[in-house]
Amino acid sequence: MVFFGNSRNSGNIGAGAVTYTPKKSFGQKIKDMVLPKKKRKAVDPIAPTSFRVLRVRPYGTKYTPTLDTPTPAATVVTTTPATVTLASTPATLAASGSSSGDSKHNSAELSKLKQLEETTKNIPRYLFRACSPASGGGLKGLNTTNGIFPHAFVDPNGVRLPNGGNKSIHDIPFQVTRRMAIGHLSGHRPVRTDPTYSQFSSWAATFALVLQYGYSRASQGGLICVLDRYNLPKNTKVYHCPDMMRAGLCDSSYDHEYLVHGPVEGPGFKAVTVQQLVDMGLYNEIPCVLPHSARYWWGPIPQRDWESLFTAKEFSAKQVKTLRKIADEFGKDFALPVLAALVTLDRRKLDKNGKFGDKDLKTFADAVEDLYIPEEYGTERSIVPPEGVYVQGYPMVAQLVGLLKQLVEYNYGRGVRARRRIEVEDLSAELGALGLPGKKSLDLGEKAGRLSTSFAFGVSDVPVVAVA
Template sequence: MSKQSIAPRREKRIQKSQMVDDATLLRQQIDSISAQAPRYLFRIWSSQSGGNARFNSTERIIPHAFLENDSDARSMIHHLGRTQIAYLANGHLRSGHVPTVFSSWTQSLPQLLSWARSGGHRYGRYIAVIDTTMLDPCNVVLYTPLMKTISNTIVEFPYEYLIYGVVEGPGYKAIPFEEFAEFIKVNRASDRSDTNYPHQREGLSELVDKASQLAKLYGKTFEAAIMSHLLTMQPASRATTSMLASNIAQLRLPEDWLREADPLRSGANVGTYPEAVRALDMMQRVIEVAKGEKTVAARESAASETRTAAALDEICAQKASQQKVGGEEADLARNRQAQARMKRMARQLYIDMIGWRPHELV
């Protein structure tokens, strides 16, 4: 076999290897961008959005490309190449000349409400929220400024995240924009620079009340997150922020907020927008307050148990003395009491040193 016939085969193998390597790199880049998505994102839509009422509903968001094709609705973006992703992303962001595989979301609730007030669709508007940790694995979240690593031809909008695929399930919730009317009115008038004056405290109290009413409409899954975003739409003094965090911490928080080490994705890329950064910081403060309160409650409970156990020990000792329990039986009773005391002391020491971690105190 001649060298001339071997050379083309070798080139084909090299090209195939390079294609495989780039496909692996592309998958890693997509997953890396998606991992940097904030936990909570927002979207405004109406029955007129996209020209078809079936695209958006309180049940799900269906990108145009998946409206009539259920089989493709669960496909992964990873099977696409760089050129295809760039073509679809730019088609969605620029012109809408191709059936889109994406829906648009933002990290900024204030910006979204501004769009809602100034947009062309005046009726049937909804404000939707998603918890990106609860999305289907096919729902890759791509922040447009970071998509330059996929292709430098992709346009970027710092307020825009693209979510691939059909968005639905318990991690999605939408309510009518009209429900925001009372909160928006109070929010404009509120003064969060200080709380030393009665009129400021009254205004802040009304703001918290309106935010609470609105957040409840999103259900327990989103209530604390919505409150945090609503109450950080404007800057506040440190004292006011602490007071607001303590108020939000009284809500029933998502279980993983208190259980996981980084439930809010502290490395999330929200751009340089202060309102998004404030909301993320507020949720972190809420978690710290809630964990602190649980630790105090646990210490008080442990102290109460210790006092109760000590009283029981004394009663048992008195009964043993009265019944003249002798020898080995009395020793066994004392040993059991000592072991119980040691277990309570160890538990109290653990709480003092580590903090309240109920899943570890078994």
């Protein structure tokens, strides 16, 4: 009995036969015959030039060798098919190495993972997704109004697995993560027992892409989802595909796509049905995202083409008000980013520095004056991440980032104090006319940080005492 890879030189010889010992063992010849170099690569780390040529998964299948060369007459060899044994679950895969996550990676891989984690600082805070019950192969429990759960985190009946998947990609062998990401992005789904069973979900910064993709799924229970990565579960991480490619975990840039590892649920998630947005007239207000519009938004567009396809528009107070009602369907925590994403779907008039005019900025600020955003979001935990957010070729995303940045400056930057002073003086005059404490008391309140104005959202409101 010959077991490939175990006893290469052993053979089971018939009675009275003379032992035949060639220069190269017979077992080795059989191994070379049934496992040629081309086939052996199938169990090595894959490194295709592009996902476009990855049509058949090179892993997760059993291999049964066949004998094409006759054996010597005096020798009878019985072979047992070689079987690639895979971990039964992602959890057991994690136990295949040492208990330490670092032991699963060599120094080069650890360096790449460290660099990848650094890039997460420049991920947009808010990302979007369109999906339906048929997404992800139509399995139960993946895409719901309560959360988005990758394949490895739910059982076949759609029930959440308390110990499903891994806590982090750092707990998964590097090449397994690579195969998992490539398989996920190319749409290949392995069997549930395969260790590369997907632990990712796909998201985008381009709201136009999401709305356009979701439109055709309105009648199928389609969902439009938004996440706030600052409020995701502790172990859920977001990665941009070009950064994953540079780290060796992805085989193509997929610059429109972000992969989220782990469940997306809780206060950092909200989903609304596509049909609800259709019924509220979203696609009438923003026709550029309809499937039959000037272009599909599945990839980057040069600025020149963007300008030739769409005329620049100023903000309309009426349209912003209508879109605000639609954004409110996502709840108070998401109304601001969703509204900002909606109003920047159209090409807007910008000055020579690429900024929105004061009139448009004020129109938007007025529309969100009641939305409370903690003041620290204007500083280190900004609603806009540091410089480096990927916007090249995506002018809608560039407009969204620009609008939120200007809104932060408008509320916390230069000119805020002057606007507050004017409003404080106006309010003081009104209070004085009512015989209530005037400007001096208000000045003390402002210094104590207890005042807010209609423009400075995120600052604690002035306590209002009912006057009998």
